[in-house]
Amino acid sequence: xxxxxxxxxxxxxxxxxxxxxxxxxxxxxxxxxxxxxxxxxxxxxxxxxxxxxxxxxxxxxxxxxxxxxxxxxxxxxxxxxxxxxxxxxxxxxxxxxxxxxxxxxxxxxxxxxxxxxxxxxxxxxxxxxxxxxxxxxxxxxxxxxxxxxxxxxxxxxxxxxxxxxxxxxxxxxxxxxxxxxxxxxxxxxxxxxxxxxxxxxxxxxxxxxxxxxxxxxxxxxxxxxxxxxxxxxxxxxxxxxxxxxxxxxxxxxxxxxxxxxxxxxxxxxxxxxxxxxxxxxxxxxxxxx
Numbered sequence: 581x582x583x584x585x586x587x588x589x590x591x592x593x594x595x596x597x598x599x600x601x602x603x604x605x606x607x608x609x610x611x612x613x614x615x616x617x618x619x620x621x622x623x624x625x626x627x628x629x630x631x632x633x634x635x636x637x638x639x640x641x642x643x644x645x646x647x648x649x650x651x652x653x654x655x656x657x658x659x660x661x662x663x664x665x666x667x668x669x670x671x672x673x674x675x676x677x678x679x680x681x682x683x684x685x686x687x688x689x690x691x692x693x694x695x696x697x698x699x700x701x702x703x704x705x706x707x708x709x710x711x712x713x714x715x716x717x718x719x720x721x722x723x724x725x726x727x728x729x730x731x732x733x734x735x736x737x738x739x740x741x742x743x744x745x746x747x748x749x750x751x752x753x754x755x756x757x758x759x760x761x762x763x764x765x766x767x768x769x770x771x772x773x774x775x776x777x778x779x780x781x782x783x784x785x786x787x788x789x790x791x792x793x794x795x796x797x798x799x800x801x802x803x804x805x806x807x808x809x810x811x812x813x814x815x816x817x818x819x820x821x822x823x824x825x826x827x828x829x830x831x832x833x834x835x836x837x838x839x840x841x842x843x844x845x846x847x848x849x850x851x852x853x854x855x856x857x858x859x860x861x862x863x864x865x866x867x868x869x
Contacts, residue, residue: 582647583609584660584734584765585633590641592628592789602628603639604789612733615766617776617797620786626769627666628789630738633767634663645734662727666739668719672712676703676722679711680729689730697725701755717748724755735759737768741775746867753778773801773808773846774868801846810852812840813865822861829855 590606593599603625610616618626631637633645635654643650648657670679680694698704701721706714714722720740727735737756741749756779760766770776776783776797783800785793795803814822819835826833826842831852833842842852853863 581611584612584646585610585767586642586644587629587633588642590629590632590639590643592625592632592637592639601789603632605641606786606789606791608784608791608794610765610767612765613760613763614782615760615768615780617780617783618767618769618786619771619776619783619800620792621771623788624786625789626786627738629786630663630736630767630769633736634658634661659730660732661734661736662730662732664720664723664727664735664737664740666742668723670711670719670722673710675708675710676714677707679722680707680725683726683729687730693729693731697728700728700758701725702751715748717744717751720744720748720752721755724752724759728759733763734765734767737766737770739769739771741770741772773806776800805845807843807845808849808868810842810844810849811838811867812842812852812856812863813838813867814840814856814861814863818861821859822856825855825859825861826852831855 586609588607590603591601592603593601606629618629620626628637632639632643633650635650635657645657646660650657674682676698677694680698681691684691684694695704698707701724703718703721703725706718711719741752744752753775756766760779766779768779780797783795783797784791785804793803819840822840823833823835829851831842831844833840844851853866856863
């Protein structure tokens with residue numbers, strides 16, 4: 581099967597006097613229907629790769645989307661892509677319906693898709709609200725609706741949940757899973773391990789603009805030796821004893837007003853709960869941070 585995205589020897593530098601290499605000789609492909617995540621610290625080059633795919637930056641190397649060159653055939657390539665940026669910007673005095681109609685015309689999409697896409701992202705009851713009246717999660721879902729307006733085969737997302745609370749983040753990611761299951765090709769950047777595991781088939785780990793590692797999403801935590809932080813919710817009278825149990829099990833834990841915070845490797849996320857259950861201390865709920 582031919583890849584729908586092909587990146588070969590992509591290099592992007594910024595500045596002339598003292599050029600900074602943002603992306604250094606990067607090559608990868610994405611098959612139709614596959615979800616690929618770009619992982620790495622701030623400054624690793626993830627967002628620059630997304631902008632090169634969109635043809636928004638000049639670069640060296642070759643970037644193709646659906647067989648179209650992102651540089652010389654940018655309009656044709658962009659027609660195949662929907663984009664959800666990290667920072668959402670809409671006209672605050674327009675309503676949801678007006679915003680969707682504006683982007684439908686801009687993308688030369690059928691206006692009949694407006695209601696269909698708004699239903700898909702769970703916003704049909706909010707069409708008459710102005711953008712300024714929407715929550716952060718609703719604005720992000722509206723951005724996804726705009727990206728899906730022309731029914732593109734490829735969806736690009738740059739840290740799509742970085743500004744959302746836990747509830748809005750979970751709802752948005754359920755939407756992305758549904759989009760992927762519908763056959764879309766997805767390329768996303770994210771710094772949340774749980775999102776990578778839930779959505780991506782493959783991960784490209786970037787360091788200083790270069791590809792440091794590529795692996796299946798399920799192997800990323802083990803390959804990097806990463807840790808995560810859990811918040812455990814217990815009865816207040818159990819906290820001091822729980823701290824002692826976790827410390828005896830070799831785990832570092834602290835207590836705050838909302839619960840216990842425990843740092844564990846991603847391969848040992850169940851360990852603190854298991855230790856507490858063995859000590860007859862019930863965990864009412866937990867959250868990965």
